[in-house]
Amino acid sequence: MFIHVLKSKIHRVKVTQAELNYVGSITIDEDLMDAADLIEGEKVQIVNNNNGERFETYVIKGERGSGVICLNGAAARKVQVGDILIIISYCMLEKEEAKALKPKLVFPDESNRILEEAIIK
Template sequence: MQITVMKSKIHRVKVTQAELNYVGSITIDEDLMDAAGLIENEQVHIVNNNNGERFITYVIKGERGTGMICLNGAAARRVQIGDIIIIIAYGSMSQEEAKTFKPMIVFPDHNNHLVG
């Protein structure tokens, strides 16, 4: 049996842009993507700490080192610039695999940059 387990999380990043007139997605600074093990077009769940919204979209690479977190298309209606969000990706694996699996969790600073 396969179960769904959190594989990656970017915890508490600030929304820097919201672009309604764009094909839907979330644009993420490539440094954050790499640190969390996310790839372009991967499905992610977004949790907005400011308003409680939860939704699903996919990842687009943002310019490395910028701290960019931009919600695009319809997702732009679910955030405000400055909102704090959590980005989560899940993967499927066996229960045995899941018992020892360690997700990649990133805790960026207040400017969405990697710490340490």
């Protein structure tokens, strides 16, 4: 049996842009992507701490070191620049494999630079 489990999370990142006239997705600084073990095109869940919105989209690679967090397309209607988000990725594993998984947690500062990386113990 496969189950969905937390793979990684970027906790409390700030929205820097919202581009309605775009195909869709979330653009994330490549440094944050690497720290959270995200790849371009990967499905993520977005949780907006400011308004309670929860939605899914996919990742687009943003300029490394830029701090960019940009919601594109229809997702841009669910955020405001300055909103605080949690970006979550999941994976499917066999139940026994899932018990051994150590998710990556990334805690950025107010400029979306990596403050701390952690692994759930």
